[in-house]
Amino acid sequence: MSDPSDAHSVAVTTDVHKADRTALNTLIRKVRDVEADRAHVYATFGEGFNIFAETKDGPAYQRLCAGIAEQFQALSQQMIALEASFIEINEPQWAERIRTIQQYERQKLLVKVSMYKLDANFTVLSDQFLADDYTDASREQRRRLHEISAALNDALDEFRYAEDDTNAGTQEQEQA
Secondary structure, eight states, rough: OOOHHHHHHHHHHHHHHHHHHHHHHHEEEHHHHHHHHHHHHHOOOOOOOHHHHHHOOOOHHHEEEEHHHHHHHHHHHHHHHHHHHHHHTTTTHHHHHHHHHHHHHHHHHHHOOOOHHHHHHHHHHOOOHHHHHHHHHHHHHHHHHHHHHHOOOOHHHHHHHHHHHHHHHHHHHHHO
C-alpha cells in the first residue's frame, strides 16, 4: 500500500520544479527583452550618427550621445540585476553567461564608438592623403565588430534555446 504522503511529496516536488522552470523562463525572457532594447539603442545611435554626418551639428550629436550613454547604463544595470536574480534562483551558470554578454557588449560599444569617431574624423577632414589609412582602420574596426557580434550572438542564442526548451518542458508538463 502506498503512503499518501509520498503522493503529496511528488506533487510538491513537481510544483517546485514548475516554479523553478517558470522563474528561469521569466528571467531568460527578461534578458532577451533587455538585449532587444539594447539593439534599439544601437539603431538610434547609428541613425543619430548618420544625421550628424550629414548636418555636422555637433551639439545635437553630443546631446544624443549623452542620452545614448544613459540608456546603455540603464540597460547594463538591468543586466546586473538579472545576474543577481539568476544567482538567487541557484542558476549560477546563467549569471556567468550574463557576465560574458556584458563583456561582449562593452567591447561592442567601444568598437562602435571608435568606428563613429573614425568616420567623423574622416568626414570632417576629407583628406585624400588619409583615405588609405582610414580604409585600413575602418576595415579592422568592422572585422573586430563582426567577431564580437558573432560571439555575442552565440551567447545570446544560449538564452533563446533555453527559453525554447523551457517553454517546451512547461507545455509537456501541462499536457501530462
